[in-house]
Structure formats: C-alpha cells, structure tokens
Amino acid sequence: MSTILENLNSKAIQLGIPLGVHLDVTWRCNERCVHCYLDHDDLGEMSYDEIEDLMSQMAAAGVFFLTISGGEPMLRSDIFPILRRARELTFNVKLKTNGILIREKEAALIRELGVDTVQVSIYSHRPEVHDAITKVKGSLERSLSAIRFMVSSGLKVTMANVVMKQTRFDYPGVQKLAAEVGAMFTIDPTITPHINGDRSLLALNVSREDLRDIMNDKTIAGATEDQFVAVAPGADEDYMDNIPCSAGHSACYVSPYGDVYPCVQFPLPSGNVRQQKFIDIWKYSPQLEEVRSIRTRDLPVCSTCAHSSGCSRCPGLAYMEGNMRGPSTADCEKSFASTGVPSANMLLRAASQKADR
Amino acid sequence: MSKSFDSGDVYIKPSRDIAARVMVDEMVIMSVKDSKVFSLNPSATLIWSAADGSTPLREIVARTLVSEFEIDAETAYRDAVELVKELAQEGILLLADHPIGQERA
Numbered sequence: 001m002s003t004i005l006e007n008l009n010s011k012a013i014q015l016g017i018p019l020g021v022h023l024d025v026t027w028r029c030n031e032r033c034v035h036c037y038l039d040h041d042d043l044g045e046m047s048y049d050e051i052e053d054l055m056s057q058m059a060a061a062g063v064f065f066l067t068i069s070g071g072e073p074m075l076r077s078d079i080f081p082i083l084r085r086a087r088e089l090t091f092n093v094k095l096k097t098n099g100i101l102i103r104e105k106e107a108a109l110i111r112e113l114g115v116d117t118v119q120v121s122i123y124s125h126r127p128e129v130h131d132a133i134t135k136v137k138g139s140l141e142r143s144l145s146a147i148r149f150m151v152s153s154g155l156k157v158t159m160a161n162v163v164m165k166q167t168r169f170d171y172p173g174v175q176k177l178a179a180e181v182g183a184m185f186t187i188d189p190t191i192t193p194h195i196n197g198d199r200s201l202l203a204l205n206v207s208r209e210d211l212r213d214i215m216n217d218k219t220i221a222g223a224t225e226d227q228f229v230a231v232a233p234g235a236d237e238d239y240m241d242n243i244p245c246s247a248g249h250s251a252c253y254v255s256p257y258g259d260v261y262p263c264v265q266f267p268l269p270s271g272n273v274r275q276q277k278f279i280d281i282w283k284y285s286p287q288l289e290e291v292r293s294i295r296t297r298d299l300p301v302c303s304t305c306a307h308s309s310g311c312s313r314c315p316g317l318a319y320m321e322g323n324m325r326g327p328s329t330a331d332c333e334k335s336f337a338s339t340g341v342p343s344a345n346m347l348l349r350a351a352s353q354k355a356d357r
Numbered sequence: 358m359s360k361s362f363d364s365g366d367v368y369i370k371p372s373r374d375i376a377a378r379v380m381v382d383e384m385v386i387m388s389v390k391d392s393k394v395f396s397l398n399p400s401a402t403l404i405w406s407a408a409d410g411s412t413p414l415r416e417i418v419a420r421t422l423v424s425e426f427e428i429d430a431e432t433a434y435r436d437a438v439e440l441v442k443e444l445a446q447e448g449i450l451l452l453a454d455h456p457i458g459q460e461r462a
Contacts, residue, residue: 002394004385004394004395004396005394007396008380008385008394008396011380011381012380015380015381017380059378062378062379062380063378064376064378064380064385064387065376087373090371090375090376090377090378091376091378092376092387092389093376114373114374114375114376114389115389116376116387116389116392156392
C-alpha cells in the first residue's frame, strides 16, 4: 500500500471517516454457488433513487472506496446508471461480478465509466468443476470471455479463486489462466458461514493439512495476505491498544435492503438507511460504537495468543461464532497452517476436550 | 495548450479517470489508469475544487489563494501554474486555452 493510502487510512480511523463501503445492490444472482453465504430472493431491494441518495450521503461522509457487488450486480437493469452516478461522485469504484452478462459492449462501457477494478470469481480452470460449483453450465466460459473483453478494453481485472474441497488442487491452474488473459490473481482459502448464521457451509473448507500446504505455497506469494510467516513477535503494550480490523472503524457494508453492518462478513445489524441518514448510523449506531470500542487487549483469548500480533483475526467470523471479542476459528487454523504453532484458542479447546474425557 | 499561461486564459478540469475525495482539508486523488495516489495540500485543494472547466485559472487563484491566504496575486498565480502543469503531466487534470465542457479526457 502506498504511504499516502496508509496515511489516509490512519487519518480515516482517527477521524472516524468511513473510507470504504461495500454496497450490495442486489442479492439476486444468476449463479447458485454451493458456498454462497447469501439468499437470492428479492426482499425489496433499494431503488435507483434510494441508491443515488445513499451514494450522495456516502460521498458527503467521506467515503472514497466503493465496492459495488451482490448477488450479481449486472442483473440490475439500472446498474450502469448506478455506476455512472458513483463515478460522477468521484468514488474509486470496484465492481464484483461473475461476468456472465458482460460482453464487449458492457466491458467497454464499464471502462468508459472509469471503474477502477473488476473482480471475477473463478473457482477452477476446469469447466466441469467451476460449473458444478456455480450450478450453471457454461459459466466458466462466459466468465472467462467477460474477463477477456474487460482486459482488452483496458480494465484492471482480478481473478479471485476461492479454495474449497472441490477446488483444492485447482488454484495453480486458475493462476496460470489469470496470467494468460492478463488478469491479476488472488486466492482465498476461507469459506464463511451463511449470513443467516447457518454454519453448514463450513464443511466445504479444505482440510488442515491442505490449508497448511496452500499457506506455505511460495508460488502464490503475494496473492493472499496470509502467507507463510514465522510466529510474530509477542504483542507489546502498544499493540494491545490496536483495533482488531477496519470494520466499523473506516469501513462498513450496506445490503440491498439498506441494512448497515460493520462488514459484509460481520452481520451485526447496525441501522438501516431507509430509516436513518447514513452518517447518523455511522456515527451514532450503538452497535458500531461497541465494535469501535474493542481493542486487542479486550479479546480474552486472542490477547494471550502467540499469534496475537500477526493474526488476521476476523471479528465478523468471531461474531458468527457467537462472540465478537472471541477467536475466529478459521483464522486460528490459518495461523496454525502458516507457522505450525497452535493458537491459544486451539490449546484451550484441546485442554477442554481432554478434561471432558 | 497553444496560448501562454501569462495570458491568463487557462482553464482546468479534473480528468474523468480519477477518484477524489476531500479528507478534512486535503484532497486525495487516485488515478484509475495506473492507481497512482496523490495528496493535495489545502491550497492546492482549493484550486482543484474550483476547477470547473469554465473559470479561468487566474480568476480561481484570485478567488481562492489570494483572498484566503492574502498573498501576492502574481506569486500565487505562478505557483498555481506550476501545480496545474504537474497535475496535467500526471494525467489527472485537463488543461486548455478554452473552456472545457463535458468532453472527456
């Protein structure tokens, strides 16, 4: 990250400015991915006028980075007016799409509007595997075609690979594919629970052994933030005063129905923009205030952990495990996979299981 | 740019290929083309914010820097010219010797 962006983020946190917002403009989707954490019915998504008003409020509040996502955002008939208005308000816009509805004309228009980056999820380089995950025959070919159109039009495109049991050995193929079409590549080895709290999706996560191999694979260095690392130095007093992540501090999530959460992975209802101004929710929501009050020292288990200063603990995943101040098991697994050193949470659980026996 | 900056008939407008936001009194700008990030100080932010494509630079300087900071008009204009040249070179600001309308960079 550039120094200016680092300073910008620090300043935003210090001043309480929502620097980045993830806005889902719909949860409807033309794919049915087996690991998806959303419902796809339209329960009354915001109209163009509501989104336009919200984006104006967000610009006035200082939002700079705006991720427009879904569901599949291209399913909205007014997606281009939304993107156009977002760019008129001079947001840095990132679009997350599966690309199925993007052909040459749409790619050119997205580029013309000045969208910064487009991210497309590619689960496997093998059509039968990718299409089985999306449950849409031909979806890999359509997504790749969209990526080619977008790269040709001059857009920066990222191919995002979610690793799960079915795709365990496919990320090198996807990485190669990304290089061939001129796209960037990222990898995410974490499956998250459904936004309604259902944790059955976690069964799709790769095994601990596979996660260790992936986290230590130097061929994907830089593609994930959770690379192989030695155990980070012990947490000092300054570190204990740190905030666990930017959720609620300089970033938040807004659903298609106007619900505001600290993050897309942190479904703590904090207000609704149909009932309150965005800035009032951001500044005064008791839920966001609680999230903002938490420092590393307030995490009863994690503050004692050998990984405390180097862990990418997600407070949203912890919240979905039942306690926003608790550990996030998925991140414990990643820290363990990277270093071979069990987390405090893992040690506690092992001790508890031993005592039960 | 065919005319000299000395004539004062210089018009400026942010390029379309940028993202920008004022953070308290500093403008942060990111180029969509190469993701390069710029941070403008408060006086440069005043000029950027007034860059509507239809107000001559000399008038912008008079309205902003000269009145806000009570500095010499010629010195302020020269500094502003240096600034807008740099920003134009980076591709984030349009410069023209005529008003700039809705056309895109």
